[in-house]
Amino acid sequence: MNILLIEDNLTIIKGLKYAFLKNNYNLVSKTTIQKAQEYLNQNSQIDLIILDITMPDGNGLYFYEDTIKKMNIPTIFLTAVASEEVIVKSLDLGAEDYLTKPFSTKELLVRVKKVLMRHKKTSIIKVKDISFNMDKMVIYKNEKKLDFSPLELKILQLLFFNLNKVVTRNVILDKIWEVTGNDVDDHTITVYLKRIREKLQSDIITTIKGIGYRIDEK
């Protein structure tokens, strides 16, 4: 389980690193919102965020609202801000839990465990700056929605479902055009890939000549 701790207090970071390590969590900490933002852009598999509100370069609540919420990552607020208004607002916005400092590490751990249990399945696949929300059937580039045509989306879905695996041109022909009933030229795939890549503006799709295409994690 990968947990991202966004927090600037070094004592807390040190304590939590130790406690989470002992509980077999992989805890990564970032001391500014900007660093957290960069980390989120590069890493797809983050299962939970522990977030402080008072950060040196901004307000964690706004960061949650603008970025984290859209990425759909469960978040526990851990902060000295104890105002009823902020607590209610955070929880209402979508925070999974809200703990005020000073806090008990054991309590945080058990609350983390509960949140992770509630969210055991994730429907979002992230590769580089592109994320694919399977529930919504929407693809985002840095939180910005991209538009695809039905068949483009189906091809992308196929590639995302087979992450790190080659999807052969034949499989694409079968799975996509078997449904439409159309008997389609092999070149059509090439054209679709061109269109998809153009819209993605991101080279996440690798061509394997003579075989097919593949999307790699990281």
Next chain:
Amino acid sequence: MNILLIEDNLTIIKGLKYAFLKNNYNLVSKTTIQKAQEYLNQNSQIDLIILDITMPDGNGLYFYEDTIKKMNIPTIFLTAVASEEVIVKSLDLGAEDYLTKPFSTKELLVRVKKVLMRHKKTSIIKVKDISFNMDKMVIYKNEKKLDFSPLELKILQLLFFNLNKVVTRNVILDKIWEVTGNDVDDHTITVYLKRIREKLQSDIITTIKGIGYRIDEK
């Protein structure tokens, strides 16, 4: 929504009764574990319990473990007991949340709402200016009731139950027209969506071309 408050402090009872009533919850309070036990035996439809630990005739935590947990009713502990050990134990046992006294009523309310939502027991879903009361099966636009035909309502219900998720045209066909027994043209869905949108006068329904429709929160 039926909530059972197990608590002996009359000031708290009075305050919560008022606050919960204002939020359209039906709050029943019992001042002893024995009375709570009797009430639970007689009433089936209890959606959530708010539980104090220090009760005149026993320990709420034991009561939770022995009775409530077995009945599978979501429970929020609300108690003066602030020991780390008890908090962790309660949450570990299965408590949905744990608040220590003194507490903020608004925070309790928002946590109650979250618990009910997790357990799909929330009866009112609000999206933009449209709210859907599942108990009453009524849809409001800014407190004003909108009228829908039976099938229109079923489609809307399907979309609201799958908030943030695409409902495919096939699923709509299956779930709506499988029941009526009618074998219906795919275009019929389109027409229904047009009618629903016209009545809503609010663009909460997103079309995902080639796939289906979706309602997003916020």
Next chain:
DNA sequence: TTTAAAAGTTACAAATAAGTTACATTATAA
């Protein structure tokens, strides 16, 4: 290095899905 095949581009006409409107049929209520 040459070459042939595969994949990438570009542009365009045909096809289609969804939106829209109107209407006929079937229930339901007064």
Next chain:
DNA sequence: TTATAATGTAACTTATTTGTAACTTTTAAA
């Protein structure tokens, strides 16, 4: 009964999507 609403279909409109052809570039093997 009549009147009212609900349902399903058909015909039409629209913008988008789709598939192909012709051409260019890249790749890998000879």
